[in-house]
Amino acid sequence: MNYFAHLHIAAVTNTSFMGSLLGDFSVDTKQLDDDLLEGWRLHQKVDVMVDQHEASVLFRSMPRQGRRRFAGIVQDIVMDYWLLRYWSRFSAVPLNVFCEQAIKSLQRDKYRSPERLKNMITSLEQDNWLPNLGTVEGVEKAIYSIMRRWQHGVHLQVFINDLLLVIEQAEAPFLRLYPDVLDFVMLETKKAEATHNLG
Numbered sequence: 001m002n003y004f005a006h007l008h009i010a011a012v013t014n015t016s017f018m019g020s021l022l023g024d025f026s027v028d029t030k031q032l033d034d035d036l037l038e039g040w041r042l043h044q045k046v047d048v049m050v051d052q053h054e055a056s057v058l059f060r061s062m063p064r065q066g067r068r069r070f071a072g073i074v075q076d077i078v079m080d081y082w083l084l085r086y087w088s089r090f091s092a093v094p095l096n097v098f099c100e101q102a103i104k105s106l107q108r109d110k111y112r113s114p115e116r117l118k119n120m121i122t123s124l125e126q127d128n129w130l131p132n133l134g135t136v137e138g139v140e141k142a143i144y145s146i147m148r149r150w151q152h153g154v155h156l157q158v159f160i161n162d163l164l165l166v167i168e169q170a171e172a173p174f175l176r177l178y179p180d181v182l183d184f185v186m187l188e189t190k191k192a193e194a195t196h197n198l199g
Helices: 003-013 017-022 034-052 054-061 068-085 095-108 115-126 130-134 136-149 153-161 163-198
Strands: none
Touching (some): 003 017, 003 068, 003 095, 003 163, 017 034, 017 095, 017 115, 034 054, 034 163, 054 068, 054 163, 068 136, 068 153, 068 163, 095 115, 130 136
């Protein structure tokens, strides 16, 4: 799951929007406030669950030019694409309203974020590009963004060359995966609440 899915998960579980994104950034967890740490931990658990899910294994094994070992990176982005395309199936909140709520929450906590995340929030303040993640152009831009800052980014070019196929291949795995993700995060949230109440 990528940025948008983690923001949606934060809304579903009533956890921190900022914390939900921190799993993709370098942070010292010992320095995090409790609400951010909770979101960070949930992000990590989701990433492990998604990586091991049979739908993810299926997506990575589908025939295409890109290396299987890098397909998971692209999967995160195209899963966001399909979440946005199927948004009304997973949320009763209108998409534009949700995006505004997420950005406002991130703005409030911006001072508690690492520099690269601050820059991302600033870009959202200037131009709300969250809905664009549900477009082919948005997917392409997101992949290029990773390519620019990752030393092995060149290996993602073949996925862009075959992008329409890659997006199409992700639809069925997404529809199998995401309901399980939501069930998983609700269960994990209940476990965390129970542990907190015992403490």
